[in-house]
Amino acid sequence: MEINYSNIKVIGFDADDTLWVNETYFREAEIEFGNLLSEYETLNTIDQELFKKEMENLPLYGYGIKAFVLSMVESALQQSNYNVSTKTIDAILNIGKDMLNKPVELLDGVEEVLKHFSKKYRLILATKGDLLDQERKLEKSGLTKYFHHIEVLSDKKEANYSRLLNHLDIKPSEFLMIGNSLKSDVLPLININAHAVHVPFHTTWAHEQVTEQETNGKAYKTISSLRELIKLLS
Structure with missing residues (x-):
């Protein structure tokens, strides 16, 4: 044509x-997130539920790393039936900070x-x-x-x-x-x-x-x- x-x-x-480069860092973060929650769900379920949460929050939070971190925290709470530790929540926040500090x-x-x-x-x-x-x-x-x-x-x-x-x-x-x-x-x-x-x-x-x-x-x-x-x- x-x-x-x-x-x-x-x-x-x-x-x-x-x-x-951008999306590569999100994929790496999803793997870290899955490992943090692996005692509660399978990695595939963790990934699927996180994506659902991102889509649910998109009209409210928009795009970007901060929105992604909020969805990870919320997803972690729900997938663990609110049993996730404060240490794990802190680790999730650090995933986001590491993403924000990545070199360009x-x-x-x-x-x-x-x-x-x-x-x-x-x-x-x-x-x-x-x-x-x-x-x-x-x-x-x-x-x-x-x-x-x-x-x-x-x-x-x-x-x-x-x-x-x-x-x-x-x-x-x-x-x-x-x-x-x-x-x-x-x-x-x-x-x-x-x-x-x-x-x-x-x-x-x-x-x-x-x-x-x-x-x-x-x-x-x-x-x-x-x-x-x-x-x-x-």
């Missing part, structure tokens, strides 16, 4: 698992690509999650200088993107979004007549997964690394 990118004036980049590990080719495109396009960062944590990661990344605008969204649905583009006075046809999530970084943009490129990460949160039916007939490109974007837009 041929897609014309000649009208693009602004390129938006997702942050987590597009510019730097840039993915391959990120700075090269941002430097290349910042000479021709306006670049924006459009991510979701906890504001303080995302600001911290961006500062540690050293990438702030490449972005004309930075937006931490409460969610990434059509309405969120439409408001962002209106605020920045960008026509959908002039905007290209780059990200690892089909659900958050690709389909909402296609649905508002903007453009999107999918750059898969090796692991995807279950909440971000979509069916083949949802992507069928949608006009977007998938590339294996950000570096391929240079050739795609040349």
Whole structure:
């Protein structure tokens, strides 16, 4: 499917698992959490119940590590029938602190690509999650200088993107979004007549997964690394 990118004036980049490693740390934390609660349930049940709790709390807490920690604490209490020790609760809180203190590990080719495109396009960062944590990661990344605008969204649905583009006075046809999530970084943009490129990460949160039916007939490109974007837009 041929897609014309000649009208693009602004390129938006997702942050987590597009510019730097993120989901890997959540998977590691889930394993630690499962080990802490292994006397109460099987690891598979612990993982499933934690995910259910995250989904239940999503409208209230939103995305990010702090929301994840609150869901872990609540899940631990319920799965242990409120018998979990204060020591275990403290260990769960420390899992969250360790996640917040992780170094920012840039993915391959990120700075090269941002430097290349910042000479021709306006670049924006459009991510979701906890504001303080995302600001911290961006500062540690050293990438702030490449972005004309930075937006931490409460969610990434059509309405969120439409408001962002209106605020920045960008026509959908002039905007290209780059990200690892089909659900958050690709389909909402296609649905508002903007453009999107999918750059898969090796692991995807279950909440971000979509069916083949949802992507069928949608006009977007998938590339294996950000570096391929240079050739795609040349």
